[in-house]
Amino acid sequence: KPVLVWFRDxxxxxxxxxxxxxxxxxxxxxxxxxxDDESEGIRPLGAAACWWLHGSLKALSxxxxxxxxxxxxxxxxxxxxxxxxxRETGASAVxxxxxxxxxxxAVDSAIKKRLSDAGIKxxxxxxxxxxxPWEITxxxxxxxxVFTPYLRAxxxxxxxxxxxxxxRLKGGVWPRSILDRAIPLTELGLEPSFPDWAGGMxxxxxxxxxxxxxxxxxxxxxxLKGYAERRDLPSQEGSSRLSPHLRFGEISPRxxxxxxxxxxxxxxxLGPDAEKFLSxxxxxxxxxxxxxxxxxxxxxxxxSRFDNFPWIQDRPSLKAWQKGLTGYPIVDAGMRQLWxxxxxxxxxxxxxxxxxxxxxxxxxxxxxAWFWDTLVDADPANNAFSWQWIAGSGxxxxxxxxxxxPVTQGEKFDPEGDYIRTFMPELSQLPPGFVHKPWEAPxxxxxxxxxxxxxxxxxxxxxxxxxxxxxxxxxRSLRGLA
Ligand code: FAD
Numbered sequence: 001k002p003v004l005v006w007f008r009d010x011x012x013x014x015x016x017x018x019x020x021x022x023x024x025x026x027x028x029x030x031x032x033x034x035x036d037d038e039s040e041g042i043r044p045l046g047a048a049a050c051w052w053l054h055g056s057l058k059a060l061s062x063x064x065x066x067x068x069x070x071x072x073x074x075x076x077x078x079x080x081x082x083x084x085x086x087r088e089t090g091a092s093a094v095x096x097x098x099x100x101x102x103x104x105x106a107v108d109s110a111i112k113k114r115l116s117d118a119g120i121k122x123x124x125x126x127x128x129x130x131x132x133p134w135e136i137t138x139x140x141x142x143x144x145x146v147f148t149p150y151l152r153a154x155x156x157x158x159x160x161x162x163x164x165x166x167x168r169l170k171g172g173v174w175p176r177s178i179l180d181r182a183i184p185l186t187e188l189g190l191e192p193s194f195p196d197w198a199g200g201m202x203x204x205x206x207x208x209x210x211x212x213x214x215x216x217x218x219x220x221x222x223x224l225k226g227y228a229e230r231r232d233l234p235s236q237e238g239s240s241r242l243s244p245h246l247r248f249g250e251i252s253p254r255x256x257x258x259x260x261x262x263x264x265x266x267x268x269x270l271g272p273d274a275e276k277f278l279s280x281x282x283x284x285x286x287x288x289x290x291x292x293x294x295x296x297x298x299x300x301x302x303x304s305r306f307d308n309f310p311w312i313q314d315r316p317s318l319k320a321w322q323k324g325l326t327g328y329p330i331v332d333a334g335m336r337q338l339w340x341x342x343x344x345x346x347x348x349x350x351x352x353x354x355x356x357x358x359x360x361x362x363x364x365x366x367x368x369a370w371f372w373d374t375l376v377d378a379d380p381a382n383n384a385f386s387w388q389w390i391a392g393s394g395x396x397x398x399x400x401x402x403x404x405x406p407v408t409q410g411e412k413f414d415p416e417g418d419y420i421r422t423f424m425p426e427l428s429q430l431p432p433g434f435v436h437k438p439w440e441a442p443x444x445x446x447x448x449x450x451x452x453x454x455x456x457x458x459x460x461x462x463x464x465x466x467x468x469x470x471x472x473x474x475x476r477s478l479r480g481l482a
Contacts, residue, residue, distance in 0.1 A: 012209040161258055235422065287386075297385060297394075303394070330407075330410035339374060351406055
């Protein structure tokens, strides 16, 4: 009898515990993926993530074929599909790596129950995180709400070494009845056809396990040294850009962790940079832990004090933010980087998110939804947590009254304006002194740079000072927060 491996956001052969366990049975291994667009509560992927998924599945399918197996793709309700795949293949067991969102857990539990009742074994493995969310607890056995003690607890535990890819998979033959329901990748509609808006993303990214490993090796060789400082400079490639690869499981956090530790063992001088980088990897685990224990993280303020926050509905401002037309260059450059490449630098994510929530007093969920649609790394835990963190409503949040000033942030982290120049051709001729505040430039400087405020580039849609006061006033109106 064959065994089945159900791939879900773990698009890799190396360090894939479900795949390795299935291969170790010595049985034929049949691999499949389900694009679940029917189960209740499963959030459809945004457009940029769909684009990534297409390339990721293509790469996974090719690697599986090289290893002796293949990837079958189905579309519909996972509950029904997985059950019929098991029945029609006569498989003895199903292997998968765990998921942590409430809707996903509900689907997996229902499948597990149905299959167990029919005498089929389901093996759920741990492949997405460094540790399972329930493994890291405080002394009272409760999950952490604050990152620093969480990180301390992570650092005090050992992290399992990554598994090698199974050397050879014993492939099997799918029954006709299932092949008839399989959908060719190109017919899933994940890649845009017309208009093809993915050109900018194609230029920047290569998808799949092989590309993830190559990017990571490059980062270890040339990016890790100096990471702690360079990660905050948006004009530089100072961070790993592994986020979409981690999001789709093309590389595992355990692989990342151990490779970084090995690099430090070989070159102890890397220690402080490695420590900073690994703490970011631990943030990712932390947000998954929060999502697991607080399933409403993506759609409800964690702190109920924010339930009645006086958000403003202002469609034109929201649109200006989405299009990168707020009149604040660092905000606009970030939003354009996002639109063009499907990714935005972390520092600029913080600035743009703060601008939407605080300067425009727009509900963070609107920003979360836009990022969800446009980020290639749109992640149910990281995105929701980060937006709540910015809004001040999340666990372990920055306080609401910390309001980023988009001009001073720009001047501090992009002093020459190189980041602005990359994404804002209309401002590229402005000298560094004015590139973050064109409205202060004398008429002659604007003329020379070809900038006509209000025509070639907007004036600020809200003035910083009064917007800041308005946000603080709204914040003070909340009971218990003054
Ligand atoms: P590196 O600095 O190289 O970090 C390595 C890895 O650590 C990242 O790939 C990521 O998996 C993890 N990581 C880094 N920073 C964070 C963080 N602050 N929180 C959690 N994990 C982190 N990250 C996503 O992966 N998906 C999202 O949807 C997402 N949405 C965000 C929304 C907002 C408003 C903000 C402020 C941040 C968001 N982040 C999100 C976190 C962070 O910006 C990205 O993970 C990071 O910019 C990715 O770039 P990198 O891979 O080069 O990061």
